[in-house]
Amino acid sequence: xxxxxxxxxxxxxxxxxxxxxxxxxxxxxxxxxSFVPTVSFLAPLVPVAYAQNAYAEAQRAFQxxxxxxxxxxFYSLSIASSGxxxxxxxxxxxxxxxxxxxxxxxxxFYSRIVAQGTKNDFFRFGLDNLGDLNTRSPLGRAAIxxxxxxxxxxxxxxxxxxxxxxFYKGLEAFDSGGAAAGLGGGASGMQSVARAKSEFxxxxxxxxxxxxxxxxxxxxxxxxxxxxxxxxxxSRVVRTSTSDSxxxxxxxxxxxxxxxxxxxxxxxxxxxQIPRDSDLWLETLFEGAWAFFMIQKHNNSLGNNHTIxxxxxVNRFYPETYILNAITYLRLCRYQALRDQLRKFQERYxxxxxxxxxxxxxxxxxxxxxxxxxxxxxxxxxxxxxTAATEVIDAVSRSDAFKEAAAVVRGMxxxxxxxxxxxxxxxxxxxxxVLRVSYENRRKATIRTAGEILFSQAVQxxxxxxxxxxxxxxxxxxMLSGRTDQLRARFNPExxxxxxxxxxxxxxxxxxxxxxxxxxxxxxxWEDELGGYVYNxxxxxxxxxxxxx
Amino acid sequence: xxxxxxxxxNALAFALALALAAVxxxxxxxxxxxxxxxxxxxxxxxxxxxxFTKRFRLQLDINAGGVMNQSFHNSxxxxxxxGFHFSESFGLHAEGGYSFVDNKDECDLLGRDFNINPLINxxxxxxxxxxxxxxxxxxxxxxxxxxLYFDWFFTAGGGLAANRERQGGCGGEEVTPGTDVWETxxxxxxxxxxxxxxxxxxxxxxxxxxxVFQPAAEGKNIIDxxxxxxxxxxxLGYFL
Numbered sequence: 001x002x003x004x005x006x007x008x009x010x011x012x013x014x015x016x017x018x019x020x021x022x023x024x025x026x027x028x029x030x031x032x033x034s035f036v037p038t039v040s041f042l043a044p045l046v047p048v049a050y051a052q053n054a055y056a057e058a059q060r061a062f063q064x065x066x067x068x069x070x071x072x073x074f075y076s077l078s079i080a081s082s083g084x085x086x087x088x089x090x091x092x093x094x095x096x097x098x099x100x101x102x103x104x105x106x107x108x109f110y111s112r113i114v115a116q117g118t119k120n121d122f123f124r125f126g127l128d129n130l131g132d133l134n135t136r137s138p139l140g141r142a143a144i145x146x147x148x149x150x151x152x153x154x155x156x157x158x159x160x161x162x163x164x165x166x167f168y169k170g171l172e173a174f175d176s177g178g179a180a181a182g183l184g185g186g187a188s189g190m191q192s193v194a195r196a197k198s199e200f201x202x203x204x205x206x207x208x209x210x211x212x213x214x215x216x217x218x219x220x221x222x223x224x225x226x227x228x229x230x231x232x233x234x235s236r237v238v239r240t241s242t243s244d245s246x247x248x249x250x251x252x253x254x255x256x257x258x259x260x261x262x263x264x265x266x267x268x269x270x271x272x273q274i275p276r277d278s279d280l281w282l283e284t285l286f287e288g289a290w291a292f293f294m295i296q297k298h299n300n301s302l303g304n305n306h307t308i309x310x311x312x313x314v315n316r317f318y319p320e321t322y323i324l325n326a327i328t329y330l331r332l333c334r335y336q337a338l339r340d341q342l343r344k345f346q347e348r349y350x351x352x353x354x355x356x357x358x359x360x361x362x363x364x365x366x367x368x369x370x371x372x373x374x375x376x377x378x379x380x381x382x383x384x385x386x387t388a389a390t391e392v393i394d395a396v397s398r399s400d401a402f403k404e405a406a407a408v409v410r411g412m413x414x415x416x417x418x419x420x421x422x423x424x425x426x427x428x429x430x431x432x433x434v435l436r437v438s439y440e441n442r443r444k445a446t447i448r449t450a451g452e453i454l455f456s457q458a459v460q461x462x463x464x465x466x467x468x469x470x471x472x473x474x475x476x477x478x479m480l481s482g483r484t485d486q487l488r489a490r491f492n493p494e495x496x497x498x499x500x501x502x503x504x505x506x507x508x509x510x511x512x513x514x515x516x517x518x519x520x521x522x523x524x525x526w527e528d529e530l531g532g533y534v535y536n537x538x539x540x541x542x543x544x545x546x547x548x549x
Numbered sequence: 550x551x552x553x554x555x556x557x558x559n560a561l562a563f564a565l566a567l568a569l570a571a572v573x574x575x576x577x578x579x580x581x582x583x584x585x586x587x588x589x590x591x592x593x594x595x596x597x598x599x600x601f602t603k604r605f606r607l608q609l610d611i612n613a614g615g616v617m618n619q620s621f622h623n624s625x626x627x628x629x630x631x632g633f634h635f636s637e638s639f640g641l642h643a644e645g646g647y648s649f650v651d652n653k654d655e656c657d658l659l660g661r662d663f664n665i666n667p668l669i670n671x672x673x674x675x676x677x678x679x680x681x682x683x684x685x686x687x688x689x690x691x692x693x694x695x696x697l698y699f700d701w702f703f704t705a706g707g708g709l710a711a712n713r714e715r716q717g718g719c720g721g722e723e724v725t726p727g728t729d730v731w732e733t734x735x736x737x738x739x740x741x742x743x744x745x746x747x748x749x750x751x752x753x754x755x756x757x758x759x760x761v762f763q764p765a766a767e768g769k770n771i772i773d774x775x776x777x778x779x780x781x782x783x784x785l786g787y788f789l
Contacts, residue, residue, distance in 0.1 A: 306593060505597035515602045515637060517686070521593035528688070528696040532597035536589070 051077065051085045058092055062099075068425050071096035075431040084121065087113070091122040093431075094129065103137045104415050108438045111147050124158040131164025135208045140408035142449040143442055144168050154202075163207030170199030174216060193220055211241035211250075218253050222260070230257045248278050255287070264291045268507045276531065279398060282308055285531060286318055288507045298328050300503045303533035310525045317391040317461070319349050319468050326475060330488055333541035335479065342472045349465060355386035356462050359393075360455075367451025368444070374402055374454055375409075392461045396454050405450030412443045505532035578687030578701075600698045601746040603634040603683075607789040608642070610754060614782025616648075621656035621667050621719065625649045628675075628782060638683050642706070645676040652719055660719025669715050670764055670776045673731060677708015679738065698746045707737035710762040712776075732765035744786060752786045 058073035071093055078089035090109055098106035106129070113126035120126070130147065133139065148168060157165045173196035197220050203213035214236045221229035230253065237250035255270035268291060271284040289304035305321040307313075322345035329338040363370040377383050378397045383390045396402065416439045419432060426432040478487040504510040519529060588594050609631055616624035625648065632642030650671050659665040685701035711733045716725040740758020747753055760778045763771035 303593070505595075510596065515599035515604065517595075517597060517599045518588055519595040519597075520588045520591040521595060522591075526595075526688075526690060526696065527694055528600070529595040529597065532595040533593055534596050535593055537592060 051081050054080075055085065055088060055092075058089070062092060062096055065099075067096045067100035068422070071100060072426055072429045072431060075426070075434075076429050079430075087116075087120050087122055091125065094126070097435075098129070098133070101418065102415050102435070103133050104139075104411055104439065104442070105419075105435050107133050107137075107139055107143070108435070108442070111143070114147055114152075115149075117151075118153065118156045124156070124161070127152075127161040127165065128158050131161040131209075134164060137411050138404050138407050140404060140442070140446045140449070141171075142445040143408075145172065146445075148172065159204075163203045163209035163213070166199045166202040167209040167213050170196045170203070170213060170216060173199060174220070193223060196220060205240075211237045211243070211246055214240070215246060215250055215253070218250065222253070222257060227257050227261055245279070248274055248280050252280055252284065252287075255284070259287065259291055262294070264295050265501075267291050268503070272507045281531075282313060282316055282318065284507070286321060289321065289324055292503070292507075293324060293328055296331075297503060298332055298539075299535035299537065300507075301325075301328055302535040302537075304507075304531075306521075306533040306535070307530045310530060312525065312527065312530060315390055315394045317395040319345065319465055322348075323468055323471055326472070330475070330484075331541075332537065332539045333488075334537070335484070338475075338479075342476060345468070345472050349469065351388035352391060353462075353465055353469065355388035356392050356458065356465070359386045359389050360458060360462060363455065367449075367455055368447050369451075370455045370458075371405070371447045371451035375406065378402070378406070392458060392465075395461060396457050399454065399457055401450055401453040401457070405446050408446045409443055412439045412446075415439060504534070578685050599637075599686075600688075601700075601749065601752070602637065603640065603788065604636050606634050608632040608634065608640070608786050609789070610784050610786035612646075612754065612756070612782040612784025614646075614756075614780050614784075616672075616778045617781050618777070618779040619669075620653070621659075621669050622650050622652050622671060624672060624778070626675075626780065626782065628784070632681070634681075637686075640681040640683075641678065642681060642704075643676075643678045644708075645674070647674050648672050656719035658719075660717070666717040666719055666725070669718070670712060671715060672710050672712045672760075672762065672778065674711040675708065675736060675760065675762075677706055677736065677738075679704045679706020679740075699743050700746075701743050702741065704738070704740045704742070704756070704758060707735065709733050710736040710760070712762055712765050714764050714766045730765060734763035734765060735771055736760055736762035737771070738780075740780075750788050752788070753783075754786050755781070755783050757781045 054073060054077045058070050058077060061067075061070035061073055074089045074093035074096055078086050078093055081089060090113055094106045094109035094113065096106075097103075097109065110126040110130045110133070113120050113122050114130060117123060130139070134144070148165070152165070154165070173192050176192050197217065200213040200217045200220070203209050214233045218230045218233035218237065221227070221233055234250040234253040234257070238247050238254070241247045241250070251270050251273050255267045258264070258267040258270065268288065271288045271291075274280050274284045285304045285307055289301045289308075292298070292301035292304065302325060305318075305325055308316065308318050308321050322341045326338050326341040326345075329335070329341060359373070363373065373383070374393060374397045377390075377393050383393055416436065419426075419435055419439075424432075426435075475487065478484070502510040504516065510516060519526075521529075521533060610629070612626075612628040612630070614626045614628060616626070626646045627649075628644055628646035630642055630644035632640050634640040648671070650673075656667065656669070659667060681702045681704050683700045683702040687699055687701070689697045689699070691697060711731055713729055713731045715729050718724040738758045738760040740756055742754060742756030742758075744752040744754050758780055760780055761771060761775040762778070763769060764774055764776055
């Protein structure tokens with residue numbers, strides 16, 4: 001090959017032109033690489049100098065608190081680089097998004113870091129930050145399950161993230177077998193419970209996840225029939241938690257442990273600590289009604305259920321109160337009142353049963369749609385279809401699974417709206433697209449997971465209602481067959497003496513030194529009287545026995 | 550010149566009767582000392598701790614009031630009280646009040662245009678004590694769903710009142726000398742009122758009473774010549 005050379009000035013220009021052409025190509029490549037996001041597969045060709053400059057520029061923007069700009073720069077660098085540079089850029093991006101007010105956006109990139117395992121230098125920081133973010137903006141079980149799907153050596157978990165890591169590992173084990181173990185799920189269930197226990201015990205004291213871990217430990221101890229362990233764990237929650245709702249749950253746990261021990265007075269002392277404005281208040285009345293039944297305080301038991309049946313709580317799902325009332329009247333030999341309770345149960349819950357059945361058939365296999373039904377009910381207070389199932393839908397909508405999912409969905413939607421308003425600076429770099437897709441995917445995953453859990457809760461309530469209905473039929477049959485005495489004997493707990501204390505409002509003993517007020521109930525429900533009803537009826541059993549004679 | 554009973558007295562009596570009817574109709578009331586046996590025929594009762602208890606508590610109150618039944622002058626009273634409740638029903642109270650007086654338009658008209666100077670009995674200060682008896686305890690449910698507790702009390706007491714009997718002073722002319730002497734004379738009073746409990750320690754109190762005092766003029770006594778002032782007061786009580 002002959003190269004024509006320009007010998008006009010006595011120098012050969014061929015080599016100079018080659019060098020100039022190379023430099024021009026490199027410069028052109030840098031320009032292209034900084035603007036075109038799809039060239040990441042060519043990342044190894046990006047010159048190191050460019051990467052260092054880009055990183056420095058992004059860092060400067062971060063330090064100047066221009067997080068929107070630093071996020072854009074870090075993102076551009078992350079897609080145009082590899083190895084350590086990419087890892088640094090992704091971490092910088094996650095930090096920038098967090099500081100810019102996009103916690104879920106930040107969490108998405110932290111998750112990517114954690115998913116790479118310990119070979120990513122920022123694995124520990126990523127896990128730390130995820131744990132911290134989760135305490136303020138719940139990421140949701142679906143997202144966290146995905147994070148811990150990667151195998152992580154527990155020894156590599158940094159101290160700050162140990163609470164987060166072990167709490168969710170414990171929760172994973174608990175969900176897989178914990179609940180089943182409590183209901184006789186067998187050996188594999190107990191193994192999962194034991195694994196959950198060991199994970200929860202590794203959550204360090206003082207960590208934000210410690211109170212919740214202790215609560216689950218309390219439940220596990222209760223399932224394992226270790227009441228001392230349960231009492232200790234629940235007491236630690238009450239002492240250390242800053243969350244009212246968690247403290248109340250733990251207080252309920254203490255009450256239930258004492259109930260199991262048949263120490264009903266102590267159980268009442270804890271039930272009475274739940275304030276009236278708590279979501280758990282009606283539950284305490286219901287469980288307190290059972291405790292009163294056990295100590296043969298029938299008037300207090302009926303009084304507690306009278307509050308639950310008031311118009312203030314017309315949408316709350318407590319079908320078992322009718323059964324409890326029925327067996328209370330059975331004990332008092334008040335058979336007409338017993339039949340009335342069974343009739344009221346059937347009148348109220350037969351339509352509920354039918355409509356719930358329709359709902360479950362309609363939404364089976366469609367958890368997203370079922371979640372929407374619950375969410376719409378929560379937002380509007382009304383069920384658009386199969387309205388007799390409102391009580392069950394209301395009960396399901398109060399569950400932790402829905403509350404957590406709703407918080408995650410709200411968070412995602414809030415950030416997506418923020419992105420529409422403020423994310424214009426990220427459109428060119430493609431970061432906005434990535435975030436939009438991540439929000440949508442995560443929202444859908446959350447709704448799907450929550451919908452499945454809520455559907456299974458609704459199915460459980462359906463079965464519960466069916467069991468109670470069977471019990472009412474059994475009671476009816478036994479009475480019709482004249483086996484009333486045998487029936488009464490079945491519902492008389494062994495060795496349950498009567499308690500001599502007089503109990504008043506709030507399941508507290510009446511203090512004769514304090515001022516007590518009495519009001520007659522004449523069909524009108526006053527809000528300040530809820531929880532204070534006490535029946536004034538006596539047993540007709542002596543009369544019934546002598547009538548038989 | 551004889552003076553007919555001021556319309557304000559009739560209006561006040563009517564207002565009181567209306568208030569009593571409203572209380573009976575819209576509230577839930579019970580005797581203060583109601584016990585379980587009072588409702589023994591009811592299948593369902595409410596047994597709860599009393600929202601507001603007064604027993605063995607000190608009451609400090611401050612009230613503003615006015616005399617409602619004087620034709621020719623306005624008396625605006627500021628009254629401070631200190632009481633102690635021995636039980637939910639009975640309490641013993643001490644009080645002191647100071648009055649600010651000004652002439653009504655009728656007085657100025659008579660004095661200025663007709664040179665008529667009616668005899669006016671003014672009270673400057675009152676102090677004394679009274680016993681309160683609270684037979685009724687009740688509650689209202691407001692439209693918001695909140696419940697407002699109240700009680701109804703009666704009072705009877707006595708003490709002293711610094712007062713004078715003046716002639717003139719209407720329409721700007723001088724008060725007739727000898728009739729502007731302030732004297733402290735005995736007084737007794739009976740009344741009724743309500744306390745609306747705003748919290749565990751505070752209450753809004755209204756109170757209407759008839760205070761009879763002996764006029765300052767010589768030779769007069771409280772039984773035959775007693776001057777009746779109907780005083781309506783509103784105030785706040787704080788319970789320690």
